Amino acid sequence: MAAMDNQLVRIYRDIEHWDALTKDAEQDVRRIMRNIMALDEQIAIANGYPDQELLQSYEFAVQMANLGLEREALYNEWVATNGRLKELRSIPRQRLELQEYLEACHSIDLAMPARDILPSRFEVITDEAEIESTIYPQHIVPATDFAAKQMDIWSRLSQGPEICDGAWYTGYLELEWIRAKVDANIVGCPHSLFTFMGDTVDEAVTDILGRIVKDGHLVQSLGIGAFIETVDDEKIVNISRSPLDQGLSTIFSYRKLRGGILRRPVPVLVTCYRPPYRLSLNEILTGLRGSIEVAREIVQSPAVKRFCEMSKVLVVAVITHLFQRMLVVGTRFGYITTGEAYIFLEIGADARLVRYSLCVPRHDVESDPVTGLHRTAVAQVLAFTLRAFRAKRMPPAWYQKAQQELWKWRVDPDDIFNKIPPLVRKMKRNIEYVPGNWSPYLERSPLEQRVQRMILPGLKPRFNEASFNDLGYFGFLTSHRIQPAGEPMDQDDEPSGQDEEPSNQDGESIEPAEILIDYQPFCTPECLWGLERFRALDKACPNFRYHGNKHLRLHELLDGLQEQLDGEAANWTQTNHKFLCRSGLYTTLLKVRLASHGYTLLLKGVIPSKIDHLCREADMYDQLLALQGFFIPVSFGMIETQNEVFSRSFGGFSLFMVFGGFPEGVMPLYQCMAAGIDKQVIVDAAERTFRYIHAERVFHFDPEPRNMLYDARQNRVIVADFERAMYDEVEGQQYLNPILQIEGVHEWTPERKRIPDVCFGQQRDYVRQRIEEFFERGY
Template sequence: MENIDDLNPEELRRWALEQKHRLEAAEAALLEKDRKLEDEERKRKEEEGKRKDEERKRKEEEGKRKDEERKRKDEERLRKEEERLRKEEERLRKEEERKRKEEERKRKDEERKRKDEERKRKAAEDHSHQQDRRREIAENIALDERRRREIAEKSSRRLTIQEYLESYHSIDASVPIITDPTQTTKGETTNPVGRLYPRRIIQWHNFSEKQEEIWDILSSSLSFSSQPLFPSRQAVEHDMLKIKPLNSEMALHDTQVSTVESVVKHLVDIVHKDPSLRSRLGLQGTVEFESHTNLGSTDTSLSYSLAQIPMGSAASGIENLEQPNQATHQKVRGKGNRADQFCIYSTSSHGKIPLVAIEYKPPHKLTQVQVATGLTSDIEPDRDVINQNGEGFEFASKWLTSAVVTQLFSYMVGKGIQYGYVCTGETFVFLNIRDDPSCVYYSVCIPKLDFEDDYETRLHRTAVAQVFAFVLQATRSTPPSQAWRNAVLNLDVWCVEYDDILKRIPETVRKEKRVSPYKPQRWKGFKRSPIRTRSRCLPVESVTRRSTSDDDTDDHDGDIPSPSADYVSRQKDKPATRQGTGSSKGQSSSSNQQGHSGNRQNVQTRPFCTHKCLQGMALGGPMDQECPNALDHGNKHISQQEFLSLVRDQLAVDLGDNADCIPLYLSGARGSIFKVRLSSHGYTLVAKGVQKVDVALLSHEEDVYDHIRNLQGIFVPVCLGIVDLIEHYYYDGGIFTHFLFMSYAGQPAFKFMEKAKGDAANEIIAAFSALHQYQVLHCDAELRNIVYDVRTRKYMIVDLERARVNPCQPLGTIGPNIQPQKEKQTLAKGRKDPFTQELESLQMSLSRCA
């Protein structure tokens, strides 16, 4: 600080002012400090006061607590005193109770002594009766054991045919029928479907006689008619557990499978094991019940199906050839492929043959009374039902039954099936389409009403027996001819859906209470049932020569078509009356010139020509004297072109029952296999038939065969070429326009490989190696495409439908066989060529089968 004396007045004045401010600030700070000290003192005193108050309160609470503790101790003392008094009272009570119990014990001891004395007295009285009672109990136990043993033996004992049929009839009679709308299914609303309908629905008056004929044959076997060959009652009771209340199509189907279809299958199996019955019935195999009519897997090659053809009796597209949509295949008219209709197949060495079509209608949709009322006389749908405005229960019943018969009829003619039945669980309507496909014959059977206790043939009228005999009828029939299938094309279409008709009939009419007019057919011709007496076991000649007289005056077609096996056996020694059909007259002169024997053997039993024989015909080579048909071929082969021309003309006219072209019931994704015989020259071989949409695929397969012509008859079948059919062939709902003719290749290789073992694998590899030498890649080298020819003792490759030809040896102008660019790039990188890969893959497949 500068000296004050040096300051001028103004500075001095400022300095004095500053000093004043400093003093004021110091005073203010002192005052603030004093104020804070006072506040702190005040707060301290307040806290001290609070502390004293709290101390005071604590002491007051302590005093209260001590008072409460004193009171508690006083109460505890009182409680203990009360407890002591209570225990004293309890002690006194227990003492009294003890005294009471002691008195009670004494009383009971006295009572026990009294009872002991009474028991001893009674024991003395009952002693003589106890031995009798023990002996009676022992006898009852022995009797129960014997009864249980007898029941067990009876349950496990195999049944006779009588017992077997009666057991399943009891099950059939006990199946619950559900009619309550709240517990039954209702059909979905669908648009009416165009179905082929019969011009006449005719009563089958001699149905029972046809069934009798079957049972008459069955009666000739002592073992079948009287021996215990059939499953025990335990097995029958097991099936009984599977029955369901009939309230839907599915419940009806499941119940029928368990109680009818599986039983029929077992009965047919038993018959098939009996050589005598098998021969007399012409039974070629067993039967199966399935839910579809696919005669071959659509994802399996046709050549694989071809491999299933037996001695006595390739394919759909390649990778680079455009595959037409399956939906573009032309179908014959009619509902021939509905999945909810069920078909029976006969499995034999010839494949699966559709025999009987089945339609299920639960009884709440088609009642017993409706069937019996609707099918009481012949029906002409055009006149009686279609576009008719009728009223009442009778018309409604005729409408419903005509619709359900049409539904099954359309399915049958579409698939070429001549036998079928409608089943409601309590009613069966058996159908038969004969030579005239515009007429269907029907017979109504109600097993519960047909089973008459006082009637000798009642067991034949059970559901199982009826279906069994009906199936055997079907196995004895011949397949429909092409003429029959052509006649189907003339049938008209009825836009009808059963559930739609059902909804259009008023509920009051459908539920109208009616008395059933059903009257069972009387089974004529049996004085005693063949399954109940041996007196009916006549010699074969007696049965086969039984009278064929028939009072069925409206059956203008006569008997059912002859059974296939019997037909074959009769045809072996029967002179031919025609070549194919009456219209094929143009072939007779050629036949005689070529040395035809004049006795025509049926194509079903005609053996296949040898590879060498057909190769000689294809290449103009010599005759093969080892060919089983050599005598029919004449002195020299006709040319391949002449063969194709003749067989094409023959197939256009040879359409009757004895036609020399039959389906072998083997189908693939793009075609089906037929057995064909050139009637005039006896050449017998197989043909692969395809529809128009698949002709390009068939042509490609023919080109592949032509490329490896030197291997034909050695490692692959002999291929004779394609013909475009003048008259289309109708089969399995398809319309076939072209046939590719080939020699018979053999049977599946896996049947013979176990015996050959290593030699078979080497021969198969050699066959594929030969194929590869011609730069042909099979593209599906699996065991399923290899067959074994028993005649040549060689393995053959089939299924060339996917085959490709390597570009180093192009196959003429076949564009689809050009090797893909990707494959060229793969080979350029040094990887294995496709031929090596195919052989390695084949070796792996063969090693797995070894």
């Protein structure tokens, strides 16, 4: 799988491809049946012809023979097409082989909606008086033999036909259900990360373990026989996981006691769940470098407010948090996961020493064409779990002695995190993760050593989608095959000109509501800009003919959209709106059309508990009013419907921000790569856009390529997604200093902060660097 030529496609794209092929096959079956029926009718009419001389003529006999051959050919085509349709319908239900299963699990793992969100108020507050002393290791050193030990497990697994041969694992249809489930899961706290990892990684590991224990030779080779029990003539390994406690969970299994009859629970490993916004990859890469002498470098070192030192303290605090729990429950194995990165820990024979290894599956998989599949999250956790199973067990006295003799440190990871200012955390992104080379450690493996594409035949290649939400704000432009101007992206015919009046088969003019919402073009920025300011109509707008003699008033547009959505929600119809894609943790995008006047734009829906995020974005658009329609979309404010607008895939929403205005022909940046547009041109255009934004004293806070579009006609970059932006002030919950205690209750008070000019300059530098990286890596 590994490099995959920068073309990693998630499993749901395969499902969509099969659905498209199935629909085509169904249409072919119906077409052939209609042709057969028409041919039968033609034959019946010919046989019933009253002219007996014609019936007995040679020409008639030849004609009937040709009709018979034609019917036979159609019948054979119908049989073949029907067989193909049956096969297509069965593909998603087929069980998968190990390699396909790991590929699919990795694709779903990449779908985690991880974003650096603003922390909730209750998650930020910590009381230093309540921080307890924690046992800490004296030495934290890299595990130089980690790759060799992990690959040794896969070498042993290659000896078992039970795992190598046959399709035993969950099929695509069930995996699609899991994908849809985790797509709706907001990873914003340890519990939601625990749920996500359970669905995408832990279940898969348990599934593969269930196949391993059925092979006696494999069990003997791995040395895990003591954990195997027989239930109803079936061998199983009984694994249980403790409830989440302070972000930690322990995996237990049951091991035979001497005599082989009784069993007792044995801790296998401990997992620490740390949400990605509370331990970012940037902080891990900055703080976890080389060996660390904890007492000298961290505990006894004076507090320094620089990012590199604070990152090291944060990472060591999280490791210490996990280290103490490992000693308490009695295991030497554990790992920290953020969903994006994994830090695997092993306590040495001397409890003062902890060995670690950092893995980032989304980068590891693509870095090595030979060992890529062995480095997916599921494969790594599986091998690490098997190592924990077969490791030498230390006696309880060893753990008790370690707890008594090791030094303690009053520390709380959340307290350390709170002391790193958000602006500092966001701007320090200058360390690149470099995956190690595991190829020398690969001897043999049940996984094929080849570059495996996760693209089915006939599916158009796409650029790398490995980055979390890297299609982001403009994902609807491709995933639903709709261009900003409204034409299907894959249609072969040229779109009709704007001056051509839409009509039905009789040549009569049709209303916009009679056009499918998929094919209704979006209104131009100039059109919506004129609507917002009650200016003249834009004759270049593709919906100009429906707007009437003059623009509606803004309140008429908003009231009309609200009433229309309420009506369609009450009747469970979607004639004039369509859910496009999820655009963030709490939000989704809808395409909407005001049927009476043809205005076609976007809605951004938000769940009720996060309405403040959308209000913030609407406020930012107001601050950038002068740039609307030029460098950012046009925003019309917010509406709230009485009835919840519902979709099975995205849920229900009643709060929306109304906006739109994308010039015809704009492209997401990954399409610019495919079109061969010079990256320097886009870099300069993006820097120019952000200069205008910064001139209005607005700090974007998420200037990623996924939030940008390029307009080649006017050489400009359009930026969106301002829900986390700032306007010369920082809310109290983001800064730890302005905390007050009123009547014994902690209260957060807003403190106005002027954003330093240097931050704007640093953000423009980051935008330039990030776009250049995007063009080089594809994500």
